[in-house]
Amino acid sequence: MNKIDIESRHGDHHFINIKYGYYILGLSILQILYLLIFKYLYILNWKNKGYFNKILRSIQNPSTIVILLIWFIIICFLSQWGIYNFSKEYITICKRLGRIAYCLIPLNIYLILRINNSYTLNLGYYLQNLNLHKWISRLIFLLVILHAVGFLFKWIKENTISKVFNIWNFLGLVSLVPFIVLIFVSIRYLRRKWYSLFYIIHNVTAWFMILLITLHARPGVLPIAIINVLLMIYQLYLRFFSGYNIDSIKVVDTPNSTLQISKISVPINFPVWLPGSHIRLNYPISSFQSWVGSTHPFTIASIYENNHQTFDLITKKTKTFSINQQFSYYLTGPYPALPPPFFTTSEIVNVICGGSGISFGLPIYQYFKINSPNTIINLIWCVRFKKDLFIVDKLDFENVQIYITSIDDNEVEPIENTQNNLELPKFIIEDEGEDHGLLQQEEEEIELQSIRGKDEGEEELKNTKNNKTYKLGRPKLDEVFAMNNPATNYDPKCSWVLACGPDSLINESRQWSKEHNYQFFSEKYEM
Structure with missing residues (x-):
């Protein structure tokens, strides 16, 4: 066979x-x-x-x-x-x-x-x-x-x-x-x-x-x-299971403002955070919403050196995820934005922020003011509505240049329309080097009018309560980023422009940094 x-x-x-x-x-x-x-x-x-x-x-x-x-x-x-x-x-x-x-x-x-x-x-x-x-x-x-x-x-x-x-x-x-x-x-x-x-x-x-x-x-x-x-x-x-339970939150608010401040007690064993870092908040693990919904990222708007007991969040009010001092939350983080060498090697730092993006710029500004007095540091905040300026009285805004891009407060409601009040991602992704990060706003629902919109910035508005002066219109970058002493020698490799805001602000800041041979970093991303 x-x-x-x-x-x-x-x-x-x-x-x-x-x-x-x-x-x-x-x-x-x-x-x-x-x-x-x-x-x-x-x-x-x-x-x-x-x-x-x-x-x-x-x-x-x-x-x-x-x-x-x-x-x-x-x-x-x-x-x-x-x-x-x-x-x-x-x-x-x-x-x-x-x-x-x-x-x-x-x-x-x-x-x-x-x-x-x-x-x-x-x-x-x-x-x-x-x-x-x-x-x-x-x-x-x-x-x-x-x-x-x-x-x-x-x-x-x-x-x-x-x-x-x-x-x-x-x-x-x-x-x-x-x-x-x-x-x-x-x-x-x-x-x-x-x-x-x-x-x-x-x-x-x-x-x-x-x-x-x-x-x-x-x-x-x-x-x-x-x-x-x-x-x-x-x-x-x-x-x-790697985060912290948050049971103590104080919310500072004012009617008709689009922003609010949340003061959170620093959890036990919470690590020292770098300026510009963010945390992510969610409902407690015992809550069903915690398991089916996404976490919500917020930049820490204060520095560890100022207060070891609490840190601040500056957030935009929405109906998607509101921070309520009556509720408990679960927190993960912190997550750094800039590496540690940035804070020890920078000679010139120009920071420009829009709306709630100030939560990114303010702690970086405060850090250099306290820990590196020889570093030239400028912070410019562009805000659309005057009533959002209440946070200036609650936090340290000394020598911060503030621009109001709209003078009609009737345009805003306490909580803006956010796509039929359904939950939106709070981020936008860009694939340009390190230009990824955190921005508390939606792309189409930006709280800041285009920085390219008006060529103003000379007219001033004085607040009699705190004796602070604000400028109306958009900032001119050549002026707000100018050094007090033009003869100052600086190393372009250690000179930075940081931007956190809508596309127009970021793009214009990036262009300025290229023209002046500065390094550039922006925070923007989307889930």
Whole structure:
């Protein structure tokens, strides 16, 4: 009798794609190490040299476009490797793309981890990772769609569309549906209008992808699934179990103002924070809202040197998340904005803020006034409404230049319309070097008229109560950033412009810094 070789149903192709998933995992680990190492080297070099290095800054936080292009080239190469006849082997490519998509998830989870009070780790400055997280998510979605379309084409062509309802195949479809909905509601307009819905779908999609694809994938992806689950557990720990309970809050308010001050008692064992750092507030863990809603970031508007017992928040009033002194909250952080060497090496610092963005600029201004009297420091605050100036009497605004861009207080209500009062993200992402961060306003609902709007700034308004003088109109940067002594020698590598406000303010400040060879940093991001 002749010997008959019996080949398994799937043949060698059933296991051929496993290695490509591990290639992607290995490359993801290399990227994570790259981000960690070069962030550390960037800060260490800045500390040792006494000035920051532009080249290292670009290297430690490369453009999202560059990273995506590299990943796109790698995935295109791996998906075609060993494929010689596309028409016969396209389904192998589809399987490979599905596995590659799943193996990108560990990197994508890493990009949203938030480690508090970390000054040298990339994760300590998690804001700069958010834009990349968004685009890696879209890349994963593209790969998943190509995977699904390829199998649908095959089944339709072979008249076996009923395979969709095979239990393991159907699990893949179940995980795909919320992903499609997520991509739709992540469109900026819809995300702003229905942010709570977007946030819930985002979390459901993440867990569906991690758990259901573990059952859907053949051959299995259990090692990758374990990594994903462990990373998600660590993320939950950072959010729900690494923070502080807040039971004592005092709210300082005035009628018709768009702003309010919240004084929070510093929790026990809360670390010393750098100026410009922010915290994230949420409802207590015992509250259902805490588990289904997002946390809310606020910049600490005071410095540790002034008061060890409380810190201040300057926030914009909305109906989305209001701080009420009758409630308890859960706090995580602090998260730094600027590395420690900034505060020890800067010679000239010009800070310009709009509206509640003053919470970013004021502590930086106060820090240099107290701890570095030789540093030339200017703070300019542009505020739209006069009634928001009540905070000047409550906090230390000595020698701060204040500009009022609107003289009609009747334009504002105590709480402004915020897209039908549904919860909105309080951030906007930009992918320009280190221009990521915190801004307590919505892009379309800015509380500051365009800094380019009027060419005023000469007319003054005096407050008889506190004997302070405010200017009407927009500031002229050449004037407000001017040094008292033009003959002063300064090192451009140690001279800064910091901006926190609407796009017009940030763009004009960035342009001024380029023209005068200053370094530039702005805080702006979006969930």
